[in-house]
Amino acid sequence: MSTYRLLIITPERVFYDGEINRIVLKGAEGNMAILANHTPLMTTLALSELKIYSDPKKFRSATLLGGFAKIEPEKVVILADAAEWPEEIDVERALKAKEMAEATLKKSDQDLVWAQAALRRAIVRIEVSKTKDNR
Structure with a gap:
């Protein structure tokens, strides 16, 4: 499975920066799974859980408290109001x-x-x- 770069930035910090297989997030149109080579898209983000898959079967959850996502074929940039790991x-x-x-x-x-x-x-x-x- 192809990978792409995910960059999540909040006002306080760079929350995440790394290569991933996919993410599952809640955008303006509802839940979306974003894979490598996705069609370019910009969307607002709902207050929701974000799942970051480092490989096809393993993921890490985070709280995403709104923001925007810019999705490109080789990179996704999320500008979030806030983001938190479970811990x-x-x-x-x-x-x-x-x-x-x-x-x-x-x-x-x-x-x-x-x-x-x-x-x-x-x-x-x-x-x-x-x-x-x-x-």
């Missing part, structure tokens, strides 16, 4: 954020957009934190 996630903090967002959703429509976004971030972080390294 970087503070699960206790994410659980508290989830509880606060759920409580806000129950009592008021004023903070609806904030609470929905906070709830989605917390849920994605909690799910990715459960992911065992599959490298």
